[in-house]
Amino acid sequence: MRMYIFTDGTTIQTIEDINTDAMGYFSVANSSRTANNFGGGIINILDYKNTSKNKSVLARTGRAQQASGTTGILMSAGQWASTSAVDTITFGMFAGEGNFVTNTTFALYGIKTA
Amino acid sequence: MPATYNAIATTTLTATAASISFTSITSSYTDLVVVVKAKSAGNNTTFGLKFNGDTGSNYGSGYMGGQNGSTLTTFNSGTSASFNAQSQSSEFAPNVIHILNYANTNMQKLMFSEVNQPNGYTLQYCAIWSNTSAITTIDVGNFDSAGNHWVTGTSVTIYGIAKA
Numbered sequence: 664m665r666m667y668i669f670t671d672g673t674t675i676q677t678i679e680d681i682n683t684d685a686m687g688y689f690s691v692a693n694s695s696r697t698a699n700n701f702g703g704g705i706i707n708i709l710d711y712k713n714t715s716k717n718k719s720v721l722a723r724t725g726r727a728q729q730a731s732g733t734t735g736i737l738m739s740a741g742q743w744a745s746t747s748a749v750d751t752i753t754f755g756m757f758a759g760e761g762n763f764v765t766n767t768t769f770a771l772y773g774i775k776t777a
Numbered sequence: 778m779p780a781t782y783n784a785i786a787t788t789t790l791t792a793t794a795a796s797i798s799f800t801s802i803t804s805s806y807t808d809l810v811v812v813v814k815a816k817s818a819g820n821n822t823t824f825g826l827k828f829n830g831d832t833g834s835n836y837g838s839g840y841m842g843g844q845n846g847s848t849l850t851t852f853n854s855g856t857s858a859s860f861n862a863q864s865q866s867s868e869f870a871p872n873v874i875h876i877l878n879y880a881n882t883n884m885q886k887l888m889f890s891e892v893n894q895p896n897g898y899t900l901q902y903c904a905i906w907s908n909t910s911a912i913t914t915i916d917v918g919n920f921d922s923a924g925n926h927w928v929t930g931t932s933v934t935i936y937g938i939a940k941a
Contacts (some may be wrong), residue, residue, distance in 0.1 A: 670841035672852030699909050703877045703887045723889055725903035727837050727852075734839035734852040736903040766883040770807050772781055772938070 665741035672734045685755075686741035690724040694761065701767065702726035702735075712748035719743075782810065787934035793818055795926045796918025797933045804880035804911050806937030811874040813860075813917060814932050821925035822894065825857025826874070827916040828886065828906050832856055835907045842892070842900035849900065857920060858904035861892050869930065870894050874902075880911040 666679040667688040678688075691702035704724025710716050720743075725736040743749075754769060756762065783806070788797045802809070815824060825836075838859045839852030853859065860872055874890040885907050892900040906912075917933050919925045 668841070670839070670850040672839045672850055675841055675848050675850050697885075699883060699885050700905075700907075701884050701887065703889075705875060705889065723891070723901060725887070725889065727839060727887060727903050727905035729835060729837040729854045729905065729907045734837065734903060736839060736841050736901055738841075738901055766881075768878060768881070770940075774781075 664744070665739060667737050667739035669735065669737045672736075686718075686743045687720050687722055688737060688739040688741070689722055690726055690735050690737040691756075691763075692726045696726070696728065700726075700728060704737075708749060708752075714746050714748055717742055717744050717746060718749060781939045782936045783939060785809075785935045785937050787932065789932040790927055790929050793926050793928055794918070794931075795920060795923070796916045797927075797931075798917075799915045799933075799935055800913070802879075802913050802915065802935070803937070804913075805940070806880070807878070807940050808938040809876040809879045809912070809915075810936040810938065811876065811915065811917065812934045812936070813872040813874065814869040815872070816869045816928050816931055817919060817925045818928050819922070819925035821919060821921060822870075823859050823861050824917065824919045824927075825855075825859045826888075826904075827857045827920075828908070828912045829910055829914050830916075831906070831908065836904065837907070838902060838904035840892075840900045840902045842898060844898045849898075858888060858906055860890050860902055860904070861894065861898065861900055869932075876912065882909050882911055885909055886912060 664681045668677045706722040709719045720741045722739045727734045836858045837854045841850040876888040888904050890902040
């Protein structure tokens with residue numbers, strides 16, 4: 664399941680999808696952008712190894728260019744309906760939307776238990 | 778803060794000022810987080826970030842959010858990456874700005890922030906500096922007029938997020 668609220672700087676839209684094969688909607692820049700213009704964001708996976716809970720994700724992602732009308736801000740939530748501990752994460756584009764380009768980066772951090 | 782957040786520098790104003798500057802920022806982190814608690818001497822609630830002394834029109838900033846049941850969204854380009862949340866009330870409004878890959882010379886610099894203002898705004902920002910240079914200097918402040926400069930007690934802290 665995944666849902667989001669999105670703006671292009673002019674209007675705000677929301678959507679919810681259930682029974683999906685991946686969790687989360689995240690925003691990236693596409694091929695219309697200059698080579699060095701990337702989208703990005705911060706994704707939090709809550710209680711990732713808690714075997715009593717389904718896994719939830721909260722994210723704020725987006726893309727921007729200096730020119731007006733080329734922004735996108737996306738806040739999203741999602742759920743993986745499984746209580747298994749997360750030990751593998753795969754990021755990918757939706758089907759038919761191409762591949763990540765060279766210099767795309769991901770950094771994975773763990774937040775220590777108090 | 779998680780243990781991966783290292784405080785690089787902090788400044789608290791002891792007199793009204795247009796901006797707070799951080800220089801010689803090390804490139805040894807993955808991301809930067811700028812925590813602003815600010816109050817304007819005037820009625821302007823927008824402030825900006827400039828990087829590496831770039832005062833040109835090389836920045837863009839947009840937001841979406843709400844206030845008292847109304848939705849808000851816009852996007853602007855300008856001479857700084859602009860954000861909201863410098864309060865005009867008795868409160869110092871908070872803003873946490875996350876700058877991604879600030880030292881990566883293959884990317885223009887993208888940043889996000891979340892804003893909650895004492896007068897009822899909640900906003901999600903996305904902004905960009907259209908430059909691939911590593912960020913080594915950050916000026917944070919209200920650059921538009923002296924009447925809106927930041928008051929005593931306004932503080933800015935920069936954290937570096939440690940590389941894996």
